Amino acid sequence: MTLQNDVFLRALLREPTPYTPVWLMRQAGRYLPEYRATRARAGDFLTLCKTPELATEVTLQPIDRFGLDAAILFSDILTVPDAMGLGLYFAEGEGPKFQRPLRDEAAIQALAAPDPTVELRYVMDAVRSIRRALGGRVPLIGFSGSPFTLACYMVEGGGSDDFRHIKTMLYRRPDLLHRILDVTARAVTDYLNAQIEAGAQAVMIFDTWGGTLTPHAYREFSLAYIARIVAGLTREAEGRRVPSIVFTKGGGLWLEAIAECGADAVGVDWTVSLGEARRRVGDRVALQGNLDPAALLGDAEAVRREAVRVLEAFGPGPGHVFNLGHGISQHVDPDNVAVLVETVHAFRHRGD
Amino acid sequence: MTLQNDVFLRALLREPTPYTPVWLMRQAGRYLPEYRATRARAGDFLTLCKTPELATEVTLQPIDRFGLDAAILFSDILTVPDAMGLGLYFAEGEGPKFQRPLRDEAAIQALAAPDPTVELRYVMDAVRSIRRALGGRVPLIGFSGSPFTLACYMVEGGGSDDFRHIKTMLYRRPDLLHRILDVTARAVTDYLNAQIEAGAQAVMIFDTWGGTLTPHAYREFSLAYIARIVAGLTREAEGRRVPSIVFTKGGGLWLEAIAECGADAVGVDWTVSLGEARRRVGDRVALQGNLDPAALLGDAEAVRREAVRVLEAFGPGPGHVFNLGHGISQHVDPDNVAVLVETVHAFRHRGD
Numbered sequence: 001m002t003l004q005n006d007v008f009l010r011a012l013l014r015e016p017t018p019y020t021p022v023w024l025m026r027q028a029g030r031y032l033p034e035y036r037a038t039r040a041r042a043g044d045f046l047t048l049c050k051t052p053e054l055a056t057e058v059t060l061q062p063i064d065r066f067g068l069d070a071a072i073l074f075s076d077i078l079t080v081p082d083a084m085g086l087g088l089y090f091a092e093g094e095g096p097k098f099q100r101p102l103r104d105e106a107a108i109q110a111l112a113a114p115d116p117t118v119e120l121r122y123v124m125d126a127v128r129s130i131r132r133a134l135g136g137r138v139p140l141i142g143f144s145g146s147p148f149t150l151a152c153y154m155v156e157g158g159g160s161d162d163f164r165h166i167k168t169m170l171y172r173r174p175d176l177l178h179r180i181l182d183v184t185a186r187a188v189t190d191y192l193n194a195q196i197e198a199g200a201q202a203v204m205i206f207d208t209w210g211g212t213l214t215p216h217a218y219r220e221f222s223l224a225y226i227a228r229i230v231a232g233l234t235r236e237a238e239g240r241r242v243p244s245i246v247f248t249k250g251g252g253l254w255l256e257a258i259a260e261c262g263a264d265a266v267g268v269d270w271t272v273s274l275g276e277a278r279r280r281v282g283d284r285v286a287l288q289g290n291l292d293p294a295a296l297l298g299d300a301e302a303v304r305r306e307a308v309r310v311l312e313a314f315g316p317g318p319g320h321v322f323n324l325g326h327g328i329s330q331h332v333d334p335d336n337v338a339v340l341v342e343t344v345h346a347f348r349h350r351g352d
Numbered sequence: 353m354t355l356q357n358d359v360f361l362r363a364l365l366r367e368p369t370p371y372t373p374v375w376l377m378r379q380a381g382r383y384l385p386e387y388r389a390t391r392a393r394a395g396d397f398l399t400l401c402k403t404p405e406l407a408t409e410v411t412l413q414p415i416d417r418f419g420l421d422a423a424i425l426f427s428d429i430l431t432v433p434d435a436m437g438l439g440l441y442f443a444e445g446e447g448p449k450f451q452r453p454l455r456d457e458a459a460i461q462a463l464a465a466p467d468p469t470v471e472l473r474y475v476m477d478a479v480r481s482i483r484r485a486l487g488g489r490v491p492l493i494g495f496s497g498s499p500f501t502l503a504c505y506m507v508e509g510g511g512s513d514d515f516r517h518i519k520t521m522l523y524r525r526p527d528l529l530h531r532i533l534d535v536t537a538r539a540v541t542d543y544l545n546a547q548i549e550a551g552a553q554a555v556m557i558f559d560t561w562g563g564t565l566t567p568h569a570y571r572e573f574s575l576a577y578i579a580r581i582v583a584g585l586t587r588e589a590e591g592r593r594v595p596s597i598v599f600t601k602g603g604g605l606w607l608e609a610i611a612e613c614g615a616d617a618v619g620v621d622w623t624v625s626l627g628e629a630r631r632r633v634g635d636r637v638a639l640q641g642n643l644d645p646a647a648l649l650g651d652a653e654a655v656r657r658e659a660v661r662v663l664e665a666f667g668p669g670p671g672h673v674f675n676l677g678h679g680i681s682q683h684v685d686p687d688n689v690a691v692l693v694e695t696v697h698a699f700r701h702r703g704d
Binding site: 162163164167168170171172211212213214215216217250252253270271272273276292294295297298299302306309329331 | 514515516519520522523524563565566567568569602604605622623624625628644646647649650651654658661681683
């Protein structure tokens with residue numbers, strides 16, 4: 001099926017585009033009433049993730065409503081550790097948890113990468129189903145958490161505000177943490193390649209917690225494994241390059257290093273000016289970002305002003321995919337998202 | 353009373369010192385059994401803060417135990433908004449809360465700076481009491497939260513993980529936020545000057561939440577008010593300069609701008625290499641930091657290795673105050689703090 005809108009894929013490869021493409025992290029989410037309706041029908045979040053027709057439905061909702069330039073697979077970042085047998089569950093109002101956090105040496109030594117076409121078949125079924133439903137309107141992004149970010153949840157047993165257990169392991173038993181990261185990096189590589197095989201046209205690695213590390217530990221425990229995954233990715237599918245995006249939240253200080261990891265594009269949170277980021281990474285990678293997600297809590301005028309500020313900070317020339325600097329909040333008015341998409345699509349740099 | 357150890361004050365002014373001085377954010381805290389004993393006697397946290405003899409006791413505990421190079425006033429950063437009438441309380445296991453969060457326009461217009469010698473007299477009494485108890489062993493640091501950080505708690509009504517209310521105000525009614533920040537900046541200036549008058553020999557401004565802003569909003573809503581406070585500080589007391597330290601957690605990307613705010617020293621969290629930080633700020637300011645607080649969860653060997661990494665990253669020459677990149681965790685073994693202090697005090701740069 002011919003891809004009707006490839007502006008997103010071209011921007012990721014730093015090719016010229018008629019306008020700046022835009023999609024939003026967590027664009028299929030609770031701020032949308034149609035999402036909440038499907039979610040209610042599913043009963044619980046994991047059923048929504050594990051039922052391909054429902055995952056397809058919510059993936060397409062923001063595409064239908066806003067005319068975004070890319071769809072992203074609706075799934076959870078913890079599907080991989082779940083498939084490794086840690087027992088993912090969601091306690092109401094508490095975020096994700098694992099029944100069997102990974103802390104003792106025997107369990108860590110026994111950890112094995114799952115076969116994504118078996119244990120994660122429901123994800124591949126969702127990818128195929130979404131591709132069919134999209135009918136070539138926009139490309140589909142596959143994704144995974146980074147090994148370090150997944151390890152945070154695996155070792156802590158859920159979310160954390162101090163990452164005490166994983167950091168204790170990092171400083172006391174780095175060998176055990178490396179073992180977890182090694183297995184997880186292989187699992188993520190297989191998982192992303194299976195998504196590409198099933199139809200994902202770009203892939204993104206979310207490193208949500210790498211930014212909590214020192215510069216030295218970030219390189220050793222997060223970026224090195226991301227680079228290993230990127231090196232193992234399928235480069236082409238359906239006769240086209242499959243671009244990769246790496247996003248470390250809070251990684252603005254390390255952009256030069258991240259830009260060397262082999263990915264085509266680097267996601268940037270809202271604490272960095274995109275102009276400065278661009279000067280620092282040069283023409284090595286495209287940049288994706290970076291509106292403060294909270295700007296969408298402002299009025300329409302603030303949304304327009306802040307969106308233009310991001311576009312102008314990046315400046316003219318190829319290689320910008322507009323996005324938020326982090327996932328969209330459930331408290332956002334969908335009308336503000338419409339204003340945002342319209343503003344980005346209508347914007348032209350002086351001289352363009 | 354003669355100050356017997358002024359290494360900390362001299363390092364803040366980038367004067368040569370025989371060794372690198374060290375103190376730790378939240379050094380009087382729950383990781384110390386003697387602190388927990390005093391805290392239990394006080395009954396609750398606010399009573400501990402508001403009773404000068406108890407505040408004195410806990411302030412001196414880490415000095416007695418570890419031989420640190422500075423003491424810091426034991427208090428809470430929310431004393432100022434409490435004195436403004438917002439009604440600070442601590443719900444067990446939930447962190448600080450305000451009975452009257454600041455959200456409606458009338459309350460914001462009515463906000464007034466308290467007289468620190470009246471409404472915050474208990475703090476000044478604690479400063480005087482601590483100075484007497486220290487007897488000139490080491491200098492005493494006074495402190496306050498930054499206006500933006502205080503405003504976060506005032507508008508949210510407590511801690512937050514998304515800062516939704518204050519960011520909504522920032523993007524919808526920046527005039528109201530500026531009004532809060534303006535009053536709070538005046539209150540903080542008066543508060544710090546009263547602490548200096550009572551005996552504080554250096555002052556530190558904690559900007560815990562400025563790092564959640566965009567670069568543009570950081571300058572407008574946080575740094576501008578910090579600079580205004582620094583400009584209004586008493587420069588000298590007891591015939592000696594009173595150095596000021598500004599610490600924005602997550603502000604590593606903006607160090608050049610922070611170094612221009614007028615402060616003598618800039619606190620740095622653990623996500624920046626101190627060597628890189630030093631190259632960026634040049635000789636404008638001293639630097640304070642920046643061990644990953646979680647390194648103290650490691651074994652003694654890891655504590656030594658990571659401390660030396662920080663010392664070597666800064667390199668030889670004046671202007672380094674060793675500290676953590678954020679407050680010490682309650683889960684730290686005090687023996688590790690002893691190892692840390694010993695390592696820092698024994699360290700000499702090659703050629704020194």
